[in-house]
Amino acid sequence: MHVRPINTAAATIPVVVHMEDPEGLTGRDEKQMTVKAEPGLSLLEVCMQHGINIEHACGGVCACSTCHVYVEQGMEQLPEATEAEMDRVEEAPGLQINSRLSCQCLVQGRGPITIRVPAWNRNAVKEVPH
Numbered sequence: 257m258h259v260r261p262i263n264t265a266a267a268t269i270p271v272v273v274h275m276e277d278p279e280g281l282t283g284r285d286e287k288q289m290t291v292k293a294e295p296g297l298s299l300l301e302v303c304m305q306h307g308i309n310i311e312h313a314c315g316g317v318c319a320c321s322t323c324h325v326y327v328e329q330g331m332e333q334l335p336e337a338t339e340a341e342m343d344r345v346e347e348a349p350g351l352q353i354n355s356r357l358s359c360q361c362l363v364q365g366r367g368p369i370t371i372r373v374p375a376w377n378r379n380a381v382k383e384v385p386h
């Protein structure tokens with residue numbers, strides 16, 4: 257997936273990212289990061305811009321469920337899930353009422369948006385046989 261460079265002038269929406277497995281996602285042990293998002297980018301892309309490497313097996317085109325996150329705050333500021341997203345996210349382990357595919361959530365509004373990245377986001381990849 258092509259990740260655009262951060263446009264600091266446009267990145268104004270605060271996004272708080274809680275990580276159950278911070279080492280797996282960032283290589284560091286901070287469990288929480290607050291980043292700034294540019295409107296119109298997906299939560300996946302915003303996280304990737306800031307070194308939070310959420311899995312995205314299909315490249316962000318709503319064809320897998322590896323980019324699954326929980327939206328803990330600010331759901332009303334994200335576009336509603338499409339039927340395609342709903343179908344996909346149902347395949348994710350640990351499905352909850354606030355489950356979303358981060359590649360499909362285009363950031364808008366004023367924030368803050370708070371998400372949680374489940375630990376198995378990385379585990380699923382580690383289990384792939386070589």
Ligand code: FES
Nearest residue numbers: 314316318323359
């Ligand atoms: S990366 Fe595959 S659905 Fe989001």
